[in-house]
Amino acid sequence: MLSADDLGFITEKLGRDLTDVEAACFENLWSEHCSYRSTRSVLKTLPTEGEDVILGPGDDAAVVRFSDDLAIVVGMESHNHPSYVDPHDGAATGVGGIVRDIISMGARPIALMDPLYFGSLDQEKTKYLFEHVVGGIGGYGNCIGVPVVRGETVFDPSYQGNPLVNVVCVGVVDPDRFLTARVKAPGNRLVLFGSSTGRDGLGGASFASRDLSEDSEAAERTSVQIGDPYTEKLLIEATCEMAETGKVLSCRDLGAAGLAGASSEMASTFGARIVADRVHLREEGMNAVEIMLAESQERMLVEVAPEDVALMGSIAEKYDLRWSEIGEVIAEPRYIVEFEGDVVCDLPVDLLVGGTPACALPKTPKTVDTAYTRPEGALKDLALAVLAHPDVASKEWIVEQYDHHVQLRTVSTDHDAGVLRLGDAALVLSCGCNPRQIALAPYENAANAVYENAANLACLGARPLCIVNCLNFASPLHPEVYWEMEQSVLGLGDMARTLDAPVVGGNVSLYNESDEFGTEIKPTPTIGMVGKGPVRRWTAPEAGDRLALVGSTGEHLGGSILDAVTGCGGAAPPKADPAVMEQVRDLVAADALTGATDLSKGGLIAALAKLAPDAAVTIAGDDPLVALFSETYGRFLVAFKDEAALEGLEYQVVGTVGAKDDGLRVTVGAETFALSPAEIEEARTSITRLMRF
Template identity: 45%
Template sequence: MALSDSDRAVVVEELDRDPTAAEAALFENLWSEHCSYRSSRPLLGRFESDGEHVVVPPGDDAGVVALPEDEDTYLAMGIESHNHPSFVDPYDGAATGVGGIVRDILSMGAFPIALTDSLYFGDFEREHSRYLLDGVVEGISDYGNSIGVPTVAGSTTFHEDYEENPLVNVACVGMLSADRLITAEAQAAGNNLVLVGASTGRDGLGGASFASEDIAEDAETEDRSAVQVGNPYREKLLIETNEALIEEDLVESARDLGAAGLGGASSELVAKGGFGADIDLDDVPQREPNMTATEILLSESQERIVYEVTDEHVARVQELAERYDLEAAVIGEVTEDPNYTCTRDGEVAVDVPAEFVGEGAPLADLAVVEPEQPETDRPGVDLADAVETVLASPNTASKRWVYRQYDHEVQVRTAMRPGDDAALLALREARADRRSAERSSGDSRETATGLAISAGADPNWTDAAPYEGAFAAGLENATNIAAKGATPLAAVDCLNAGNPEKPEVYGEFAGIVDGLSDVCSDLSVPVVGGNVSLYNDSSTGPIPPTPTLTMVGTKPGFSAPPMSLSGEGTLVLVGDLALGGDAEVRLGGSELLAEGGSDRFPELPDDPATFIETLADVADHEDTLAVHDVSHGGLAVTLAEMIHDNAGADVTIDAADPVGALCHEQPGRAVIETTDPAAVEAAFDGVAPVVEIGEADDSGTLDLSVSEESVSYDAAAIADLRSVLEDELD
């Protein structure tokens, strides 16, 4: 760890002296890109974070929104990136990403009810990519399953530019009643700072600064000490302890110990309230001998939260922690003096203004080169080859190998499992008493609120067109939610990109920020929290700009149409702007062109909000039998995913460009199986194009005719084409 010369000069000017070794390390980590967002902060103001139901906007450990159906019930939402650690150690890197985001939810007073994982790896054909995938999935599975939080949604994507820099983006949703809410803002001078959880070691030392640098060729060996080591069983105990502390109203404020460890959490907690702190590092429980002040402050050892506690409640907090076999030590107090002071062995190691160390990082002034879409270069391919190419791609193949390793039914809230457009959870009660939730699992579907969750992005889209691709990613997540009859409520984002000091990379980053902020604004979906991960660059170059989004929506009850056909209705395609007659078909960003060729990105709809509102309404019609969004892999993949052994379809499409019609990936489309196609057409009149494309049946076969070309696949053949992950990884 080394404070840059320019930052050191700013620190020296403010302090009027040279920083101590501990201070220099603290500034280096808290002023890193990972903590301070010094490169991205000038752009993040473009996101709209206010809204009717927003309770806590960005800036805390997690955002909080109220349920429209029950304003006394809140959802806490957060998202975390653990990209560099997952390259060095895929198992621990991914596992501690789960642990960290869960603690962000705990520190708001919420009980974690769902996880999503959005994963991005290099070319699936490469052994190293499969090694990383296997380790990451195992880490997420072991941690999430052990702490009893279901992983219900996400995405797994492959692109050659992630080869030496995979992305692991994990989000968590928690539930709480309004009276349980706490924040990371210190409340009063004289209150105690109590560190609860595991003892502190040397693992994860300097993790924040490590996350803010390009990955070096020797990172897998040289940066291992920067990766945290998690213990999910201790995290489970911390969850139970946190529940007890919140239930007994023993906590004034709280902050998870994540990036920059104790130094980051405690300084930010007091600075946010306009206070300072006096901390005695000798009182921090340590599991390794002879730790220095710097090591104690910046260790990112897991399963720790710092709480602000009044004098009268300290003993009870310690009693509850001891019940769950956790450490609970008073390490300092909140002070009226706004300085952040830490001592070790009786000597002052840190004495700096709390606000300065947390908020004083100079903003970067970076050059921007705006990206341009490539010229059209579409290779010729016949219909059968095109369909089989997109069906057999690892990106559009079945992800069952991934999600079957996760316990997605723990807590008995999961009403729609992974593998559909969105997960659907039943929110029966606001309190965190899981036993009550289990006892009430027999409630009728009309008495609970349904929570739909969708997560992911598509690097092919944003690689081809950063702005349009990010806009499309936001719209696709909203379409997934609307396809289950839910109305989008709020979102959190994880904005991943390469080295921002490269003008082309920063231009791409600005593009995904603009695209995502515009679509969320158009949809009236506030972005209530997020994470920025830059410097995802290695010897092979930068990653594609990747704007991962986790979005939630709600509906009365928790019944929803599946994506699988019933075999009894008419198939209607809604929203396609490039079907029929001489309409232009654009394949830019499509899976079909992923192996070569280029094109412009598909046209975006003019009024996505009305489309989403209409789709959610139609999905809940009693005549609607199935709904599936059209996105990755295009219409060909959508139809194939709806087929199963007991239901098939006979589909006929009139298109001047058969391959383009089946494989373009314009967002904001869906296939609806209905017994009343006229009602669907009437609902979308003036909103989006509607085309009847065929009939469902009980054949278990997809018979597909486009102009004068046709293909046919039974359910077994489709499953075989889409089983590439299981074939290679089992």
């Protein structure tokens, strides 16, 4: 329902009461999900322009130049609330929605990433959500033939009642032939094609702007859309073929707020008249509100000249898709809907789209406890506990459910980033953030989230082209949450400027909290990063290669995996300096290193288990816990044959790679312990064992 303030503002502007259709349009288009009303001023601080940016924020997706004859189209979305209520369909339709954002730009989707955030994996509800979210993503992505090449999974009690399902999609298009979502001229026709419209997904945009509660779960199930990946595959091919004709003047997918959202936003440069009776329906007896606001999946809306309507219809029919000419662009700046011969909506289009009043919310800095309590236990036991934490452990159980090599572009999905071949260069992808650290220091560690993704690219010799983000927070009505959000955006933006990686698009997902569990999520400004580099796989070092720790280690255990498994607390890392990363990236690109990984979750012990699980290492440092488990950013574990390659870097040689199945032998100060291959394997397969047995 519209708030009393919004309703009063609108009726005063119009000088009359709203019809049912008008009220439904405002409720959805003025929701936080569609209007960004409480975040608009903060988002304006982000850097959005760059040398390679062709089209930045404001459309369905961004367009960034990759080469002279190829552009990347990239977008990021969330489907959080639906994925709690119905995890399989919620996650699947999240994939379908972001893919349609890409094809609406006239691009062909080539890759997906899925940063996911769940509660504690020892809870049966979490295991259920985890299983069905992954199944929904894998099932939909595999069916439409778009590979999932990268992801992140975080498990923390704050997500117990409100998991986060974020999805990034990347596509390719000719830089001179992409589509946009704004109509071009009065008199042109609007053609809807794809699936028939049903009652599923009603109120989805407003649902995404509310918190979750146990009592609402069953009632809100109707707000979750049901996807059909086989129809989506046909929609991809039909839309790409339509775009190739050069006759499509603008295009938009039907997502949040359904036909009302797509057609009003699309027509906001002029105006539109929609005849709701013409929409092809799946169910009989649907009223105008249901037709206009339903969020049935796999639907697209295009603007074409009157003489090209039949051509678009013939292409839709070729792919066995239904279509309807449902309206036209008008010169008058109004949004008009007719149904059964009556005008059921007649609004100033600029009031409906973009007319949301500014929303200035109070903010209060959040105080956090950074006291440190030294954890008890043997060093080996702590190391195994860190390696077994599901944030660090192998994601094989997830990975094996996704088709990574469909379309035949995928070079590597191992370890730090996904790599796809595009001509003579590589498209390199990374995603995620560290909510535990961001909760302790939002500005610094949102900046570090950008840094960490760029470091993942650097380990493959690539540099960032651009960033998309999904800003997941609890209710902005809580002053401390609004402060966390503002600080996170400022930190993200400052590091993006430093790395020359413009923020070209994204999504805001607020009200992520649960009455059922009495929780609100940790601040989670998730990053999706797209980079370019040489075509190369992530490589593991050979026996006899030496290992070096590059960068300086600080006492940064707050928000670490050691903190997660012991509750030790401590200080979170400061904002990282990119200088070291740039040097490592250049060494990797020049093949001067035989392997590299950055230090992040799990610290040095996790990096050793990933890069060199069969090695003997000796680490300098006064405190073994800091040396092994600190998560100071700006550090890399590298393997090399010639130490001269490291000239100019701050580093310490820490060991030598052994033969396969030697295991890991670690000496820190006066303490030494060994991890056998079987012990490392048991720790790293903790997710697989939990989910399979």
